[in-house]
Amino acid sequence: AQSVAQPEDQVNVAEGNPLTVKCTYSVSGNPYLFWYVQYPNRGLQFLLKYITGDNLVKGSYGFEAEFNKSQTSFHLKKPSALVSDSALYFCAVSPPTGTASKLTFGTGTRLQVTL
């Protein structure tokens, strides 16, 4: 069975500093990997995805993520955090077959960016 782990419930970072939100996964075959962000009292918004190709993928709002097959990781990064980045972040994985009904979400990591 596929799974996603987000080992940190919360990440705290000062504005202007780089941020990393960690994600590791387990899936049969080559994974499709995604990051979503959820602002308070809102639905999830798609940030970025890795399907194939370059291991470093760029997404919305200056975020990027690095796919590492040997470590089965897909960490979310941003070079310089903003207070407005404070939100709940979800990593998700699906196998390379099937629809999004096969998507498995992690439990989420709360990012808190302070001045």
Added chain:
Amino acid sequence: NAGVTQTPKFRVLKTGQSMTLLCAQDMNHEYMYWYRQDPGMGLRLIHYSVGEGTTAKGEVPDGYNVSRLKKQNFLLGLESAAPSQTSVYFCASSGRGPNTGELFFGEGSRLTVL
């Protein structure tokens, strides 16, 4: 530019009551999904639909029913609500093309069952 709209946004039920959550999308998406979000558990798929007139069970389907009579609408029903169904429910949709995983979510419906 509405995207995915859910109604109602809040509802309080007593145990045993029934209700329906409505999801509407204006993006002509084929696929629609209902998730529930509970603290510390991420999102779990309840039911989904790959097209008008079709539905399928997700990870946690018990106690829920769904219908997709029109392509743009996906209804989630609770026939006899239980306190364990207290949650935030999200509808999502995605376009044709397998494995994109790019879901468009509504803003959620917060349900409390007393």
